[in-house]
Amino acid sequence: MSSVAVIDYGMGNLHSIAKALQHIPANPDVTVSDDPKRIMQADRIVLPGVGAIGDCMAALKTTRLDEVVREAAQHKPLLGICIGLQIMLDESEESGTTQCLGIFPGRVSKFPENNVDDNGDKLKIPHMGWNTVTQQHHPLWDNIPDNSRFYFVHSYHARPEQSEHCVGTSCYPYEFSCALAKDNIFAVQFHPEKSQRYGLQLLENFIHWDGQS
Numbered sequence: 001m002s003s004v005a006v007i008d009y010g011m012g013n014l015h016s017i018a019k020a021l022q023h024i025p026a027n028p029d030v031t032v033s034d035d036p037k038r039i040m041q042a043d044r045i046v047l048p049g050v051g052a053i054g055d056c057m058a059a060l061k062t063t064r065l066d067e068v069v070r071e072a073a074q075h076k077p078l079l080g081i082c083i084g085l086q087i088m089l090d091e092s093e094e095s096g097t098t099q100c101l102g103i104f105p106g107r108v109s110k111f112p113e114n115n116v117d118d119n120g121d122k123l124k125i126p127h128m129g130w131n132t133v134t135q136q137h138h139p140l141w142d143n144i145p146d147n148s149r150f151y152f153v154h155s156y157h158a159r160p161e162q163s164e165h166c167v168g169t170s171c172y173p174y175e176f177s178c179a180l181a182k183d184n185i186f187a188v189q190f191h192p193e194k195s196q197r198y199g200l201q202l203l204e205n206f207i208h209w210d211g212q213s
Contacts, residue, residue: 002207003029005042009065011056012048013193017081020193021046024200026207036068044206045072047187049083053108053156054095056083066101073103073185077211080187085158085180088187094156104180104187106160117173126155127172133179133190136167138213140186140205148198150190152178157189184211 006018014032021030033039047069049056060066072078073088080088092098092108100108115123132147150170157176160166168179168188178189186206192199 001029002026002044003031003042004044004046004207005039006030006032006046006048007039007065007068008032008034009056009059009063011051011059011083012081013050013191014048017046017048017193020200021203021207024204024207026204028207034063034065036065039065039068040071040076042076044077044079044209045069046206047078047080047084047087049081049087051083052095053083053086053092053100054098056087057098057100060087069101070103073101075211076184077206077209078185079206080180080185081193082154082189082191085187085189086156088180088185089158089160092156103185104158104160104165104182105162106158106165108156109159110156111172115173123173126153127157128153131170131172131190134169135179138167138179138181138186139209140181140202141167142201142205144198144201144205149195150178150188150192150199151194152190154189181213183213 087100088103089106130149166177167181170178
């Protein structure tokens with residue numbers, strides 16, 4: 001049986017993610033933990049996150065789990081979710097300027113307050129609800145049709161420096177990166193645990209993924 005550890009640093013939808021992982025056909029052994037040893041013993045690791053990125057980074061550093069994430073990023077299949085994607089970049093303009101983990105070159109920016117839709121109506125911040133995702137080839141999209149809909153809740157979005165790291169985009173109203181990947185790392189801005197069929201399929205794909213693109 002494959003094992004997966006959900007990193008508990010006090011800033012994630014831990015139980016909903018764990019419950020979703022427990023309900024996929026692969027039936028992995030799921031652990032929610034803040035213990036570096038237990039986390040690194042798992043076959044795969046999930047980095048969730050909600051709230052302000054400054055608080056997330058402070059919590060990671062206080063618990064020294066930032067070091068665990070960096071170590072996992074070297075050799076284990078690692079899935080980032082929501083803020084778990086954003087903290088993998090170099091920095092975010094949220095909370096002043098927040099220095100992040102630097103796993104992906106790039107920064108995180110806020111959606112402009114004056115964005116409007118095709119009818120000229122002002123778009124709300126945060127971007128909240130269902131939106132389509134356009135894919136670039138990656139094993140974690142297996143059995144998920146291109147332009148499937150996923151559930152988003154965020155005010156900031158990733159701006160990776162290297163276009164090859166972007167494997168998924170959405171629009172609000174302009175195109176933005178919502179899935180990043182390199183080597184054994186895959187990270188999404190949306191919430192697969194809230195995205196019904198295709199979100200569960202992505203989690204299933206992650207459990208079967210060997211960390212190769």
